[in-house]
Amino acid sequence: MPSLSETRLRWSWEGSIHWFxxxxxxxxxxxPLVALMAEAAQYVLTDGYDWFALVVPAGxxxxxxxxxxxxxxxxxxxxxxxxxxxxSALWRWRTGARAYFRWVPLVFVALPAYVYALAWSSTxxxxxxVLQSFGLPGIQLTGWVGGWWVEVMALMPIGVxxxxxxxxxxxxxxxxxxxxxxSDLRVFARVILPLAAPIIAAGVSFLFLxxxxxxxxxxxxxxxxxxxxxxxxxxxxxxxxxxxxxALSALFLMVVVxxxxxxxxxxxxxxxxxxxxxxxxxxxxxxxxxxLQRGAxxxxxxxxxxISISLIFTVGAGANLTSAIxxxxxxxxxxxxxxxxxxLMCLPVAFAAAKELLRSGARGRTWWFLVTVPLAVPAPxxxxxxxxxxxxxxxxxxxxxxxxxxxxxxxxxxxxxALVLLAQLRQIDPLLVDAARVFQxxxxxxxxRVRLPLLAPGVLAAxxxxxxxxxxxxxxxxxxxxPGQATLTMRIYNYLHYGxxxxxxxxxxxxxxxxxxxxxxxxxxxxxxxxxxEEQT
Amino acid sequence: xxNLPSCGAEAVETKKVVCALFIIAVLGLISSFALYQTKQPxxxxxxxxxxxxxxxxxxxxxxxxxxxxxxxxxxDVEATKTTGLVNRLIAEKSRPQADVFxxxxxxxxxxxxxxxxxxxxxxxxxxxxxxxxxxxxxxxxSLGARARVLLVNTKLVSPAEYPKSIFDLLGPAWSGDDxxxxxxxxxxxxxxxxxxxxxxxxxxxxxxxxRLKSRxxxxxxxxxxxxxxVASGQLRVGFVDSDDGCKALRDGAPVAIIFPDQEEGxxxxxxxxxxxxxxxxxxxxxxxxxxxxxxxxxxxxQQLVAVGxxxxxxxxNGANSxxxxxxxxxxxxxxxxxxxxxxxxxxxxxxxxxxx
Numbered sequence: 001m002p003s004l005s006e007t008r009l010r011w012s013w014e015g016s017i018h019w020f021x022x023x024x025x026x027x028x029x030x031x032p033l034v035a036l037m038a039e040a041a042q043y044v045l046t047d048g049y050d051w052f053a054l055v056v057p058a059g060x061x062x063x064x065x066x067x068x069x070x071x072x073x074x075x076x077x078x079x080x081x082x083x084x085x086x087x088s089a090l091w092r093w094r095t096g097a098r099a100y101f102r103w104v105p106l107v108f109v110a111l112p113a114y115v116y117a118l119a120w121s122s123t124x125x126x127x128x129x130v131l132q133s134f135g136l137p138g139i140q141l142t143g144w145v146g147g148w149w150v151e152v153m154a155l156m157p158i159g160v161x162x163x164x165x166x167x168x169x170x171x172x173x174x175x176x177x178x179x180x181x182x183s184d185l186r187v188f189a190r191v192i193l194p195l196a197a198p199i200i201a202a203g204v205s206f207l208f209l210x211x212x213x214x215x216x217x218x219x220x221x222x223x224x225x226x227x228x229x230x231x232x233x234x235x236x237x238x239x240x241x242x243x244x245x246x247a248l249s250a251l252f253l254m255v256v257v258x259x260x261x262x263x264x265x266x267x268x269x270x271x272x273x274x275x276x277x278x279x280x281x282x283x284x285x286x287x288x289x290x291x292l293q294r295g296a297x298x299x300x301x302x303x304x305x306x307i308s309i310s311l312i313f314t315v316g317a318g319a320n321l322t323s324a325i326x327x328x329x330x331x332x333x334x335x336x337x338x339x340x341x342x343x344l345m346c347l348p349v350a351f352a353a354a355k356e357l358l359r360s361g362a363r364g365r366t367w368w369f370l371v372t373v374p375l376a377v378p379a380p381x382x383x384x385x386x387x388x389x390x391x392x393x394x395x396x397x398x399x400x401x402x403x404x405x406x407x408x409x410x411x412x413x414x415x416x417x418a419l420v421l422l423a424q425l426r427q428i429d430p431l432l433v434d435a436a437r438v439f440q441x442x443x444x445x446x447x448x449r450v451r452l453p454l455l456a457p458g459v460l461a462a463x464x465x466x467x468x469x470x471x472x473x474x475x476x477x478x479x480x481x482x483p484g485q486a487t488l489t490m491r492i493y494n495y496l497h498y499g500x501x502x503x504x505x506x507x508x509x510x511x512x513x514x515x516x517x518x519x520x521x522x523x524x525x526x527x528x529x530x531x532x533x534e535e536q537t
Numbered sequence: 538x539x540n541l542p543s544c545g546a547e548a549v550e551t552k553k554v555v556c557a558l559f560i561i562a563v564l565g566l567i568s569s570f571a572l573y574q575t576k577q578p579x580x581x582x583x584x585x586x587x588x589x590x591x592x593x594x595x596x597x598x599x600x601x602x603x604x605x606x607x608x609x610x611x612x613d614v615e616a617t618k619t620t621g622l623v624n625r626l627i628a629e630k631s632r633p634q635a636d637v638f639x640x641x642x643x644x645x646x647x648x649x650x651x652x653x654x655x656x657x658x659x660x661x662x663x664x665x666x667x668x669x670x671x672x673x674x675x676x677x678x679s680l681g682a683r684a685r686v687l688l689v690n691t692k693l694v695s696p697a698e699y700p701k702s703i704f705d706l707l708g709p710a711w712s713g714d715d716x717x718x719x720x721x722x723x724x725x726x727x728x729x730x731x732x733x734x735x736x737x738x739x740x741x742x743x744x745x746x747x748r749l750k751s752r753x754x755x756x757x758x759x760x761x762x763x764x765x766x767v768a769s770g771q772l773r774v775g776f777v778d779s780d781d782g783c784k785a786l787r788d789g790a791p792v793a794i795i796f797p798d799q800e801e802g803x804x805x806x807x808x809x810x811x812x813x814x815x816x817x818x819x820x821x822x823x824x825x826x827x828x829x830x831x832x833x834x835x836x837x838x839q840q841l842v843a844v845g846x847x848x849x850x851x852x853x854n855g856a857n858s859x860x861x862x863x864x865x866x867x868x869x870x871x872x873x874x875x876x877x878x879x880x881x882x883x884x885x886x887x888x889x890x891x892x893x
Contacts, residue, residue, distance in 0.1 A: 399632075
């Protein structure tokens with residue numbers, strides 16, 4: 001057992017590393033915001049006669065804020081409810097190939113929501129024509145229903161994925177013990193859901209934030225939301241300070257909603273998902289619940305079917321796919337590199353931030369603020385903030401290089417990785433960590449043998465989600481992309497305007513393939529680690 | 538505690554190897570940015586452009602082949618709603634990355650001039666371009682032009698019903714469900730709104746948009762969406778740029794392009810030229826000038842007409858696009874600075890009208 005002085009030395013070393021990552025979080029994630037805040041302060045002090053009207057929405061703007069809130073809450077709740085129902089239906093697929101297969105649909109996370117909108121609009125429009133040919137009234141996907149539906153469909157992979165991750169983290173023996181005493185449905189409501197709550201709450205926060213910040217899908221369905229107002233202001237004034245001040249109220253709302261969704265959660269001590277993986281005896285759900293599950297699975301299958309068929313039909317001949325891929329070879333390589341680098345680099349930074357989120361008191365609250373606020377800032381403003389910081393003569397020529405898109409995606413998505421890792425941290429039994437400290441021969445030893453295995457599902461989920469979101473990022477990447485290089489998403493949007501739908505579909509399929517490749521790598525890594533762990537026990 | 542793995546030395550070694558590989562992979566990824574770092578050959582020019590990549594990339598490749606000067610481009614996308622490259626140029630003003638900006642319109646160029654982002658360059662290749670399409674101070678030069686037009690679906694609208702004016706759309710022959718318009722707060726749709734403010738006066742122009750909105754027209758996310766909705770028959774008529782109309786025609790869609798307000802005393806159709814500018818304090822000014830000269834050449838303009846990006850030649854005796862009859866088109870007479878001056882007031886009004 002190490003001596004007290006050795007322990008102190010080790011803690012000091014660990015603490016230094018921890019503070020280093022926190023410092024990086026401040027620089028990378030909060031840095032662009034500090035630059036924007038400075039610009040906003042300067043604006044307020046010089047010619048910002050209307051700053052109060054920008055910060056405090058009233059009248060029409062208040063209405064838009066309410067629109068955004070209602071839509072985002074609706075999307076988040078629907079997404080997570082469907083996700084939970086699908087997750088509970090697929091729960092029994094815990095072993096063999098099926099256990100991995102059920103995660104495959106998550107590859108659609110990376111596709112731009114805009115592509116979902118086009119696929120669903122054309123599908124519903126075709127359906128409407130078919131109905132009309134039978135003398136029935138036609139249907140169209142418009143307005144609030146259209147915007148809500150497409151956003152739920154676009155974000156469903158995340159909702160389902162995080163719901164499955166939450167359910168997976170609940171230990172089977174606990175469930176089986178509870179089932180001896182009560183009905184399966186009550187066990188689900190009173191035992192399983194509370195134990196899975198941290199990850200499910202992270203899912204709600206995720207869906208809310210992604211939906212709240214999006215203007216593209218609602219505007220496609222003629223629904224006006226607050227982010228559109230921010231873009232209109234920025235487009236008309238070209239002043240980041242005004243756009244940032246306008247974004248403050250949205251930012252405040254986002255912080256509140258995330259705080260509420262996370263409040264009341266307590267640590268739910270669980271083991272990693274592969275340890276003690278046992279088959280769950282078939283749950284006996286009431287008939288009405290089974291029908292709800294079937295409905296949710298049908299919606300999920302429909303979502304996968306519509307986007308897959310739409311992309312495959314649109315791309316047409318295989319030659320179109322080949323030519324789309326060949327013409328975008330450099331963008332594909334660059335996108336893969338940006339996504340992978342961001343997915344890996346965000347982990348230590350996000351983990352340090354997640355540990356701070358676990359704290360109570362002023363320090364914990366401060367970190368909640370630091371983590372949530374960047375999520376609410378429109379992407380182009382993040383890009384402008386990055387230019388303010390990195391396009392300076394005192395840096396070592398980082399600006400204008402391929403690292404800038406990585407910094408942009410890190411700034412946008414590291415907070416999301418922190419939320420996922422926080423959920424995982426909440427599910428680690430502190431006794432296991434304490435026990436590891438007692439028996440560890442070195443910090444690294446304890447990390448590799450105990451903490452990393454316990455964290456691995458969250459680490460992989462965070463990396464995979466950040467990878468998928470990074471390769472689909474547009475607003476900030478465009479502002480800092482190095483001349484001569486572009487991401488796949490930039491090319492997709494360029495071709496969307498041109499109207500070359502077969503190229504767009506081909507590139508989207510490529511994006512799905514990239515995500516699938518990374519997903520398979522993550523699953524292989526998880527399986528290898530699981531095998532090594534099982535060999536030792 | 539039973540979940541704690543036992544101390545198998547072999548397994549620990551395996552894990553150390555795995556961990557080492559992971560660390561190497563991370564370090565490799567981080568350091569490999571050097572591979573992606575822009576390797577700038579001696580003769581390089583950096584261009585930011587809001588012209589669709591599919592049109593501009595081949596032209597830039599041709600320039601590379603003919604001059605040996607490497608072109609590094611950043612292409613804007615419609616989805617960023619005019620908040621992309623122009624704001625990047627403003628933010629980079631103190632240490633510009635770009636040498637040349639090729640814009641698909643002119644309002645943002647005038648803004649860049651106002652912000653001090655641009656440098657004076659009078660290209661010898663612009664000698665025969667009419668004076669109204671060249672900045673008198675020498676900060677920008679026009680390169681061909683597009684027009685704001687109406688696109689009608691010919692299966693749903695007979696020639697006798699074609700609107701002759703944008704004001705016809707306020708009449709009883711058209712319901713809101715028939716008409717599509719991109720948000721007039723972004724891109725060329727915003728330019729058209731500012732032009733109407735300049736041409737009609739703020740009150741009359743605001744009234745036009747209020748009445749249009751009150752009819753319940755479809756306000757959608759960009760010209761390309763309007764084009765596709767009209768082409769597919771979901772809308773009967775829509776406001777688009779002439780390149781969108783020509784694209785739909787090339788794709789075989791049942792559409793017709795209408796240049797509105799051609800009657801005696803009518804407003805005429807708004808012309809939106811591309812603009813070319815040299816960036817102040819550019820790193821490669823000579824290469825930038827060479828690229829501007831190249832792009833302004835009559836042959837390149839004709840190439841852009843042929844591929845469908847621009848429809849109107851600004852060179853003397855230059856041929857217009859054949860995708861629509863453009864002989865004797867009457868253009869809206871409003872000076873560009875007047876349109877620019879109306880831009881912000883118009884956007885303030887239109888935000889209140891259209892974002893509700």
